[in-house]
Amino acid sequence: xxxxxxxxxxxxxxxxxxAAHAAELSERGIRPALAVVIVGDDPASRVYVDNKKKDxxxxxxxxxxxxxxxxxxxxxxxxxxxxxxxxxDIHGILVQLPLPAHLDEKEVLCAISPLKDVDAFHPVxxxxxxxxxxxxxxxxxxxxxxxxxxxxxxxxxxxxxxxGRSNIVGKPMAMLMLKADATVTVCHSKTRGLADxxxxxxxxxxAVGKAGFVTADMVKPGxxxxxxxxxxxxxxxxxxxxxxxxxxxxxxxxxxxxxxVGVMTRAMLxxxxxxxxxxxxxxx
Ligand code: GUN
Numbered sequence: 001x002x003x004x005x006x007x008x009x010x011x012x013x014x015x016x017x018x019a020a021h022a023a024e025l026s027e028r029g030i031r032p033a034l035a036v037v038i039v040g041d042d043p044a045s046r047v048y049v050d051n052k053k054k055d056x057x058x059x060x061x062x063x064x065x066x067x068x069x070x071x072x073x074x075x076x077x078x079x080x081x082x083x084x085x086x087x088x089d090i091h092g093i094l095v096q097l098p099l100p101a102h103l104d105e106k107e108v109l110c111a112i113s114p115l116k117d118v119d120a121f122h123p124v125x126x127x128x129x130x131x132x133x134x135x136x137x138x139x140x141x142x143x144x145x146x147x148x149x150x151x152x153x154x155x156x157x158x159x160x161x162x163x164g165r166s167n168i169v170g171k172p173m174a175m176l177m178l179k180a181d182a183t184v185t186v187c188h189s190k191t192r193g194l195a196d197x198x199x200x201x202x203x204x205x206x207a208v209g210k211a212g213f214v215t216a217d218m219v220k221p222g223x224x225x226x227x228x229x230x231x232x233x234x235x236x237x238x239x240x241x242x243x244x245x246x247x248x249x250x251x252x253x254x255x256x257x258x259x260x261v262g263v264m265t266r267a268m269l270x271x272x273x274x275x276x277x278x279x280x281x282x283x284x
Contacts, residue, residue: 001248001249002225002247002248002249002250002251002252002253002254003151003252003253003254004248004253004254004255004256005147005150005151005226005253005254005255005256005260006259007143007147007255007256007259007260007261007262007263007264008259008263010146010147010150010264010267011143011263011264011266011267013150014146014264014267014268014270014271015055015058015059015267015270017271018059018267018270018271018274019058019059019060021271021274021278022059022060022061022274023060025274025277025278025281026060028281030277030278030281031062031089032060032061032062032091032092032273032274032277033061033062033063033064033089033090033091033092033273033277034052034056034061034062034063034064034090034091034092034093034094034118034269034273035063035064035065035066035084035087035090035092035093035094036049036052036053036063036064036065036066036094036096037065037066037068037077037080037081037084037093037094037095037096038065038066038067038068038096039068039069039070039072039077039095039096039099039100039103040068040069040070040072040099040100041070042098045096045097045098048096049065049096051266052094052266052269053065055266055267055269055270056270056273059270059274061270061273061274064090066080066084068080070100071100071102072100072103074102074103074104074107074108077095077103077108078107078108078111081093081095081108081111081112082111084116085111085112085113085116088284090116091116091273091276091277091280091281092116092118092269092272092273092276092277093112093113093116093117093118094118094119094269095108095109095112095119097168109121109122110122110123114136115276115279115280116276116280117136117276118136118139118269118272118273118276119138119139119168119269119272120136120137120138120139120172120272121138121167121168126167126172129172129175129176130175132175132178132179134179135275135279136272136275136276137172137176137268137272138168138169138172139264139265139266139268139269139272140168140169140173140207140228140261140264140265140268141169141172141173141175141176142176142268142271142272143261143264143265143267143268144173144176144205144226144228144261144264145176145180146264146267146268147226147255147260147261147264148203148224148226151253153203153224153253154180155177155180155181155182155203156180156181156182157181157182157183158182158183158202158203159182159183159184159185159200159201159202159203160174160177160182160183160184160185160201160202160203160204160205161184161185161187161197161198161200161201161203161204161205162174162177162184162185162186162187162205162207163187163188163194163198163204163205163206163207163208163213163214163241164186164187164188164205164206164207164208164209164228165186165188166207169205169207169228170186170188170207171186173205173207174186177203182203185197185200185201194218195217195218198214198218198219199217199218199219199220200220201219201220201223202220202223202224203223203224203226204218204219204220204223204224204225204226205226205228206225206226206227206228206229206240206241206242207228207229207241208229208241209229209230209231209241210229210231210241211229211231211232211233211239211240211241212233212239212241212242212243213229213241213242214227214241214242214243214247215243215246215247216243216246216247216249216250219247219250219251221250221251221252222250222251222252223250223251223252224251224252224253224254225242225247225251225253225254225255226255226260226261227240227241227242227244227254227255227256227257227260227261228240228241228261229241229242229257230257230262238257238258239257240255240256240257240260242254242257244256244257
């Protein structure tokens with residue numbers, strides 16, 4: 001049976017360190033602050049935003065929520081972001097995704113100051129990640145790297161197979177794994193012979209968005225399986241992309257859902273907000 005990678009435990013340690021960092025900044029007269037913008041009333045986004053606010057409160061970070069109606073126009077949203085960019089008391093800006101279909105997500109993400117871009121989705125930050133020069137790291141892939149490190153898994157020389165090529169997870173995950181000296185394969189919906197490739201993985205990262213997508217026959221015995229999925233099964237229960245019960249019997253290590261990657265993403269957002277606060281204040 002696989003070792004269960006306990007994201008709650010690791011994220012708790014990161015949040016404790018973040019709280020100590022926030023207290024240190026506060027002693028220097030810096031009150032770290034995160035602005036979260038949510039457009040519309042997507043229930044999953046609502047939960048994510050509420051969790052971010054709770055994490056901020058626990059960590060000692062001020063949070064400001066901007067809730068905008070679903071029919072908000074592009075220009076109005078851009079104006080709000082520009083206002084937040086120029087505010088000295090705000091260090092991090094996060095626009096919750098997905099945005100309603102009529103809004104241009106790319107333009108919105110480009111409008112956020114790269115210095116306040118705590119998601120690391122701005123092309124300038126994506127470019128930093130490409131060249132291995134990390135300041136603000138994308139929260140989910142960074143959380144995965146922290147989990148591996150906490151469990152003594154070094155990606156160096158290993159074959160890491162990532163299923164999913166999104167800008168939020170798959171692509172930046174590949175960059176962080178390359179930086180950590182893994183050999184990386186990125187698979188996606190058009191990949192042929194997927195199971196033959198995933199069976200070669202020493203570290204398998206599933207970021208597909210489909211419950212039960214990764215089955216036991218796709219996993220090499222002893223592999224480290226990281227489940228980034230956040231889905232609801234037919235009973236409405238939260239579950240990942242991996243058939244956990246079957247895969248835990250053959251994997252070496254596996255992350256559960258919930259209690260694996262998701263809590264790490266939250267913790268890394270707090271760390272990024274503090275990094276942004278420190279960088280912005282040091283450069284004033
Ligand atoms: N929606 C789902 N995941 C994320 C994320 O990491 N950042 C933002 N801004 N929105 C999301």
